[in-house]
Amino acid sequence: MTPDARIATAAELLDSILDGQPAEQVLTGWARRSRFAGSKDRAAIRDHVFDALRCRRSYALLGGGMTGRGLMFGQLLAQGRAPEEAFTGQGHAPAQLTEDETAALRRDVEAALAEAPAPVAGDMPDWIWPLLTEALGADAARAAALLRQRAPVFLRVNTARGDLETARASLLRDGIETQEHPLSPTALEVTSGARQVARSTAYETGLVELQDAASQALSDALPLRNGMTILDYCAGGGGKTLAMAAHVQARITAHDANPGRLSDLPARAARAGVDVAIARQPKGPFDLVLCDVPCSGSGAWRRSPEGKWALTTDALADLNRTQDEILQKAAALTAQDGVLAYATCSLFRAENEDRIAKFLSETKGWVLDFDRRWLPQMGGDGFYLACLRRG
Ligand SMILES: C[S@@+](CC[C@H](N)C(=O)[O-])C[C@H]1O[C@@H](n2cnc3c(N)ncnc32)[C@H](O)[C@@H]1O
Numbered sequence: 001m002t003p004d005a006r007i008a009t010a011a012e013l014l015d016s017i018l019d020g021q022p023a024e025q026v027l028t029g030w031a032r033r034s035r036f037a038g039s040k041d042r043a044a045i046r047d048h049v050f051d052a053l054r055c056r057r058s059y060a061l062l063g064g065g066m067t068g069r070g071l072m073f074g075q076l077l078a079q080g081r082a083p084e085e086a087f088t089g090q091g092h093a094p095a096q097l098t099e100d101e102t103a104a105l106r107r108d109v110e111a112a113l114a115e116a117p118a119p120v121a122g123d124m125p126d127w128i129w130p131l132l133t134e135a136l137g138a139d140a141a142r143a144a145a146l147l148r149q150r151a152p153v154f155l156r157v158n159t160a161r162g163d164l165e166t167a168r169a170s171l172l173r174d175g176i177e178t179q180e181h182p183l184s185p186t187a188l189e190v191t192s193g194a195r196q197v198a199r200s201t202a203y204e205t206g207l208v209e210l211q212d213a214a215s216q217a218l219s220d221a222l223p224l225r226n227g228m229t230i231l232d233y234c235a236g237g238g239g240k241t242l243a244m245a246a247h248v249q250a251r252i253t254a255h256d257a258n259p260g261r262l263s264d265l266p267a268r269a270a271r272a273g274v275d276v277a278i279a280r281q282p283k284g285p286f287d288l289v290l291c292d293v294p295c296s297g298s299g300a301w302r303r304s305p306e307g308k309w310a311l312t313t314d315a316l317a318d319l320n321r322t323q324d325e326i327l328q329k330a331a332a333l334t335a336q337d338g339v340l341a342y343a344t345c346s347l348f349r350a351e352n353e354d355r356i357a358k359f360l361s362e363t364k365g366w367v368l369d370f371d372r373r374w375l376p377q378m379g380g381d382g383f384y385l386a387c388l389r390r391g
Pocket of ligand 1: 233234235236237238239240241255256257258261292293294295322326
């Protein structure tokens with residue numbers, strides 16, 4: 001496919017996504033129907049689509065409309081290109097701009113964004129902007145700007161299998177260049193060859209796992225010690241379970257309300273060379289219970305940009321109820337002198353400090369040991385961790 005044909009396809013797929021179809025489903029369906037497209041075409045179209053979803057409001061402003069074509073005009077303008085260069089109507093390139101489309105463009109990109117309301121320039125729904133500024137103050141605009149960008153690829157070196165230098169050398173032999181990252185001593189940022197990671201020897205032998213650097217930093221911050229019993233109450237795919245298992249010699253149990261989410265964990269644990277038990281109904285007490293609760297995912301919206309447009313006040317209130325319930329259940333499973341750790345990948349107080357304040361006000365005998373947040377400006381996704389103990 002030519003670069004312009006990829007833009008034409010991205011504009012069509014974006015129309016289906018704007019109509020409400022999930023982006024992954026739209027991209028996979030297109031790839032199945034389009035056997036002529038190679039892996040580079042699929043990757044380029046995916047990049048166009050996800051970039052446009054991250055920057056939906058600002059691109060619609062620049063491109064003159066919330067349509068697939070409007071978003072792709074906006075993307076080109078933001079990249080300093082004139083839409084007419086790609087929309088030529090020749091071969092498989094998208095149709096030329098109509099007069100109305102041409103008139104609606106904002107070619108003065110910097111001025112257009114400078115005078116746009118903050119949530120438009122920052123690519124956030126209006127109702128979310130106050131949540132962001134309330135939580136982050138002066139850091140809100142920078143965090144929003146970073147969520148408009150593609151996420152770096154991070155690896156966690158599994159120190160149960162080897163050290164950083166061994167991992168970097170192995171990755172390099174497979175054409176993958178990395179650099180260390182200050183967020184965590186086990187984090188490597190992939191600087192080239194990211195698409196080879198899943199086929200690399202280091203990945204296949206469990207020497208590295210894909211895991212965001214701030215997610216690793218969160219595991220580093222947990223008060224883990226050898227010999228303790230740990231329950232990962234919302235283990236999901238097991239990212240944090242495996243990170244904890246690499247840190248300490250401990251008896252680790254993984255649980256999730258949706259057992260299907262745990263299905264890959266036994267194979268991942270075997271690959272990583274660590275033991276993890278799975279419990280449908282965990283029986284406490286545990287020395288440390290981690291609840292990495294379901295949340296808006298706002299700290300990771302650069303990876304899942306559809307989430308920021310899909311979130312509603314009702315959905316956030318539902319999440320808050322689930323978060324409160326999980327905290328109560330997890331507290332009941334925590335040993336008398338144990339640690340209850342609450343984590344989200346959200347930037348909002350409503351899912352972080354407010355949940356902890358509610359728990360502490362309603363549940364006698366608990367105190368906050370410490371809490372900590374990681375912002376996108378530190379390089380990884382946004383995360384929050386609070387560690388509680390009985391006081
Ligand atoms: C943020 S994800 C966990 C991610 C995982 N810890 C990791 O690092 O890969 C939240 C998980 O909580 C699970 N969950 C939702 N409601 C739950 C509940 N009431 N009790 C336990 N787990 C729940 C979801 O199925 C989901 O897998």
